[in-house]
Amino acid sequence: MPVMPRRKRKQFYVRRKVCRFCVDAKLPIDYKDVNTLRQFVTERGKIIPRRISGNCARHQRRVTRAIKQARLLALISYTPQVPIT
Amino acid sequence: MRRYESVWVVNGDLPDEEVKSAIDKFSGIISSQGGTLVGLDEWGRRKLAYKIQGTIRGYYVLADFAGSSETVKELERNYRIDDRIIRFLTTKKSDKVNLEALQAEIAAKAKAAAPEAVPEVAAPVEAAAPVEVSPPAAAAVPEEPAAPAQEE
Numbered sequence: 600m601p602v603m604p605r606r607k608r609k610q611f612y613v614r615r616k617v618c619r620f621c622v623d624a625k626l627p628i629d630y631k632d633v634n635t636l637r638q639f640v641t642e643r644g645k646i647i648p649r650r651i652s653g654n655c656a657r658h659q660r661r662v663t664r665a666i667k668q669a670r671l672l673a674l675i676s677y678t679p680q681v682p683i684t
Numbered sequence: 685m686r687r688y689e690s691v692w693v694v695n696g697d698l699p700d701e702e703v704k705s706a707i708d709k710f711s712g713i714i715s716s717q718g719g720t721l722v723g724l725d726e727w728g729r730r731k732l733a734y735k736i737q738g739t740i741r742g743y744y745v746l747a748d749f750a751g752s753s754e755t756v757k758e759l760e761r762n763y764r765i766d767d768r769i770i771r772f773l774t775t776k777k778s779d780k781v782n783l784e785a786l787q788a789e790i791a792a793k794a795k796a797a798a799p800e801a802v803p804e805v806a807a808p809v810e811a812a813a814p815v816e817v818s819p820p821a822a823a824a825v826p827e828e829p830a831a832p833a834q835e836e
Contacts, residue, residue: 668775671773672771673733678734
C-alpha cells in the first residue's frame with residue numbers, strides 16, 4: 600500500500616490579538632464606564648476570557664475587577680436580562 | 685489623607701425629598717468625619733440591572749473626596765444602617781493627596797459650574813460687532829466682510 604501523502608494540515612491564520620488597553624494607554628478601565636465593560640461580557644453576562652478578548656494579563660485583571668464592581672452596583676447584570684427558559 | 689470615590693445607590697422608589705435628604709446626610713458625613721468633598725456627581729435615577737429589595741430603580745450618587753480610612757469606615761457604617769441605601773461602593777483613587785492641588789481642583793470645579801455665564805456675556809458682544817461693521821453681510825460669515833474693510 601503506497602504511503603499516502605500526508606494530508607496538508609488545515610491552515611489557520613491566527614491573527615495576533617493585541618490588548619487594546621496596551622495599544623491605547625489612555626483608555627481607562629473603570630467600573631463606571633458601562634459601555635466599555637459591556638464589550639467584555641457575553642450576552643449571558645459572563646466575563647469574556649483573555650483567550651478571546653485578547654487582553655493582556657494585567658489589563659484582564661483590571662477589566663474583571665471593574666466588571667465585578669459594576670455588577671455589585673447593578674450597572675451590569677450578573678445574569679441575562681430575560682431569563683432563558 | 686487619601687483620595688476616595690464613593691458611589692451609593694438610594695432606593696429609587698422613594699420620593700425626591702427622601703432621596704435628597706439621603707444625599708445630604710452622606711455628603712455631610714464625609715465632611716464631618718475629616719473628609720474634604722471635592723465633587724458630588726448625581727447620576728440621577730437609573731434602571732437597575734437587576735431587582736434589589738423589590739425595586740428596579742436606583743438613584744446613583746458619586747462622591748469624590750479626600751479623607752482618612754476613618755472617614756471611609758464611618759461612611760460605610762452609616763451606609764449599612766440606612767435602609768434607603770441599597771448599594772454602595774467605595775474605591776481608593778490615590779494614596780497621597782496634595783492639599784494645595786486639592787483646593788485648586790475644588791476651585792476649578794466651582795469655576796466649571798460658573799462658565800455658563802461667561803460665554804453668554806461674550807456671545808452677544810461678538811454677535812453685535814459684525815452687524816455694526818457690515819449690516820448687509822450675512823451673520824454666518826462675519827470675518828470675511830470685515831477683512832476687506834480694513835484693507836481699504
